[in-house]
Amino acid sequence: MRSTCRAAYFMGMGEDLRSKSLLWLAVLTILALIAAPWILRLRQERSLQGMETPAPRLSTLIPAAGPADETATGGGGGAGTSDVTPPSDAASTPRPHPVDLSHLRERLPDNLYWRMGAPTTDPEELRQREEEExxxxxxxxxxxxxxxxxxxxHAYYAHRRQVSEDFMAFAALVLEEYGPRLPETERGLYELSIRMHHSRLEELPQRIDEALARKHVQERRRxxxxxxxPSGLE
Incomplete structure (x- = not known):
């Protein structure tokens, strides 16, 4: 009799554990069904973003060639010109930056760097840059x-091409004119900028083809x- 009761007790516990397991399995299944659309959506968004890496902000693609003042954008004389006579206590006074932006502007007057990357503190110019970007x-x-x-x-990628070509031209001219006088770190940044923009230019034909192909596929689907x-739903 005792063994029968004990068996019945353990059978009851087994049934209870089985019921709880089924309950948890049902709960987990429901949660998985609820989460599945969100996971799928997240993967689709990541897949879309992975088609092409957005270009970083233009100001990060090239180092600032001199101080951010009015002379950097054409007002007044050259910024950080090399012919500035240092004061007598030159040992305690920072040396002027060797890059003469006025000279570079004369060499490259239509370069996009002046509109998009040159150092400036002019609020109106900063606002225009933000709007354009x-x-x-x-x-x-x-x-x-x-x-x-x-x-x-085509307009978007033509702009990307012009930006890369102009920023490469500016960086190359800085290195040509002032390379030996630049700090090693800054010189390395200009060299890195040239490599980055060169890589972007090499990728542009493929980017254009991919964008046009995706558009054509979308148009065919539509x-x-x-x-x-059905009529009336078009």
Whole structure:
């Protein structure tokens, strides 16, 4: 009799554990079903972002060639010109930066660096830079989402090409004119900038082809949906 009761007790415990296990399994299944769409969406967003790495801010692609003052943007004389006579206590006074921005501006008057990367503290110029960068980032979003027209795709990448070419030209001229007088770290930054922009230029044809291919695929899908959609839903 005692052994029978003990068996019944253990059988009851087994049934209770089995019930709890089934309950937890059901709960985990429900949670997995709820989380699945969010996981899928996150993976899709990461996949979309992985199609092309957005360009970093232009100001990070090249070091500032001199102090941020009015002379850097064309007002007054050269910034950090090499012909500035140091004071008598030169040992305790920072040496002027060797790069003469006025001279470089004369050599490269139409370079995008002056509009997009030259050091400045002018609030209006900073605001214009932010607006322009925001505009190009908006267009870049349209390219990634396949909603940009072919003309917009070509315009965006033409801008990217011009930025890289102009910043490479500026960095190369700085190294040519002032390279030996620059600190080693700053000289290395200019060299790195040239390599980065050169790599971007090499990637541009592939980026353009990929953007156009994605757009054409999207257009075919939309056209196929229009043809198969019931009347009134187009």
């Amino acid at each position: 925001r505009s190009w980032n908006t267009l870049y979003g349209k390219v990634l989402s396949n909603t940009a027209s072919e003309a917009e795709i 056209e196929s949906w229009r043809r198969s959609a």
